[in-house]
Amino acid sequence: xxxxxxxxxxxxxxxxxxxxxxxxxxxxxxxxxxxxxxxxxxxxxxxxxxxxxxxxxxxxxxxxxxxxxxxxxxxxxxxxxxxxxxxxxxxxxxxxxxxxxxxxxxxxxxxxxxxxxxxxxxxxxxxxxxxxxxxxxxxxxxxxxxxxxxxxxxxxxxxxxxxxxxxxxxxxxxxxxx
Amino acid sequence: xxxxxxxxxxxxxxxxxxxxxxxxxxxxxxxxxxxxxxxxxxxxxxxxxxxxxxxxxxxxxxxxxxxxxxxxxxxxxxxxxxxxxxxxxxxxxxxxxxxxxxxxxxxxxxxxxxxxxxxxxxxxxxxxxxxxxxxxxxxxxxxxxxx
Numbered sequence: 001x002x003x004x005x006x007x008x009x010x011x012x013x014x015x016x017x018x019x020x021x022x023x024x025x026x027x028x029x030x031x032x033x034x035x036x037x038x039x040x041x042x043x044x045x046x047x048x049x050x051x052x053x054x055x056x057x058x059x060x061x062x063x064x065x066x067x068x069x070x071x072x073x074x075x076x077x078x079x080x081x082x083x084x085x086x087x088x089x090x091x092x093x094x095x096x097x098x099x100x101x102x103x104x105x106x107x108x109x110x111x112x113x114x115x116x117x118x119x120x121x122x123x124x125x126x127x128x129x130x131x132x133x134x135x136x137x138x139x140x141x142x143x144x145x146x147x148x149x150x151x152x153x154x155x156x157x158x159x160x161x162x163x164x165x166x167x168x169x170x171x172x173x174x175x176x177x178x
Numbered sequence: 179x180x181x182x183x184x185x186x187x188x189x190x191x192x193x194x195x196x197x198x199x200x201x202x203x204x205x206x207x208x209x210x211x212x213x214x215x216x217x218x219x220x221x222x223x224x225x226x227x228x229x230x231x232x233x234x235x236x237x238x239x240x241x242x243x244x245x246x247x248x249x250x251x252x253x254x255x256x257x258x259x260x261x262x263x264x265x266x267x268x269x270x271x272x273x274x275x276x277x278x279x280x281x282x283x284x285x286x287x288x289x290x291x292x293x294x295x296x297x298x299x300x301x302x303x304x305x306x307x308x309x310x311x312x313x314x315x316x317x318x319x320x321x322x323x324x325x
Contacts, residue, residue, distance in 0.1 A: 013311065014308065014311030014312060014314070014315050015315070017308070017311070018308065050229075054188060059189070060187075060188035060189070061188060061189055061190070061191060061194070062188045062189070062190050062191070063190065063191035064190075064191070064192075066229065066232065067232075081228060081229060081232045082225075083221070083224055083225045083228045090198065090199075091198035092195040092196065092197075092198035092199050093195070094198070095191075095194055095195045095197060095198045096191045096192060096194070096195035099189075099190075099191035099194045099195070100191050103191065119232075121228055121232075139194075142194060142197055143189050143194055145197070146189060146193075146194060146197055146204060147189075149201060149204060149205055150204075150205065150208050156200075156201035156202045156204070156205055157201050158202075159199075159200040159201075159202065159203075164199060164200060167215060167217065167218065168200070168203060169213040169214065169215055169218075170202070170203060170206040170210075170213070173206070174202055174206070
């Protein structure tokens with residue numbers, strides 16, 4: 001009789017443990033961070049996750065695509081994740097997605113949408129921002145400008161937002177007077 | 179960055195994105211390397227962790243509408259993950275309760291897969307313990323019913 005009681009207690013413990021595991025899994029599915037999908041991507045298929053691409057040509061570009069979704073029309077829509085305190089996008093995000101588009105198109109030959117999404121994670125919240133990508137010509141021009149800067153053929157433009165200098169490791173060399 | 183078979187140096191998308199931050203920084207970092215501050219290093223680690231979660235986790239909509247996220251990282255673009263979804267696609271997805279069951283199973287498998295990546299033995303031990311408890315449960319039920 002005593003052994004049976006112990007067996008029943010153990011059985012109940014097993015049931016409670018299983019219920020807890022299932023409940024945790026169900027809760028993680030319903031967490032607010034789980035569903036950030038914008039309307040444009042609903043029904044699209046996830047085609048690429050953390051995939052690396054490399055375009056050919058005179059100015060090859062390599063890119064690591066966070067996510068690429070194939071829509072009903074067959075084109076790929078790019079999604080990039082950023083973790084930030086402020087829920088906003090920057091020009092660098094647009095450049096990065098545009099470069100990813102060139103690399104993906106160059107590698108796979110697939111058509112990529114002229115817009116993409118930057119999903120900004122601030123805290124537990126994920127919010128998608130729709131951004132318009134640069135044209136292929138502008139992206140390649142930017143890559144050429146970068147090459148000419150590194151070759152010393154062009155002079156760098158001053159930073160557009162001086163607040164960025166506050167956290168820059170090269171501040172002392174860039175602005176010797178502080 | 180790297181060279182391809184023709185010897186041309188490729189520029190990475192993230193390096194190109196730096197052009198939108200500061201052109202002087204691009205030059206400094208190219209010649210002297212990156213020198214992130216402790217706060218920037220923390221932010222980088224935070225970003226890497228978020229990217230790992232983002233790559234492995236799918237939204238409920240994707241769980242209903244795509245191939246298996248737990249199997250895809252292991253099998254890549256091969257057909258195995260698609261085959262795994264054939265049965266639930268044809269049976270469970272037709273009803274709302276079935277979709278909920280699929281989603282719950284999906285999350286369980288995903289957390290198991292993540293756990294196995296961290297430590298391959300831990301989930302095995304947990305499964306064995308659960309199986310042992312289930313056998314105890316059945317044994318005790320049988321004993322109660324016989325009496």
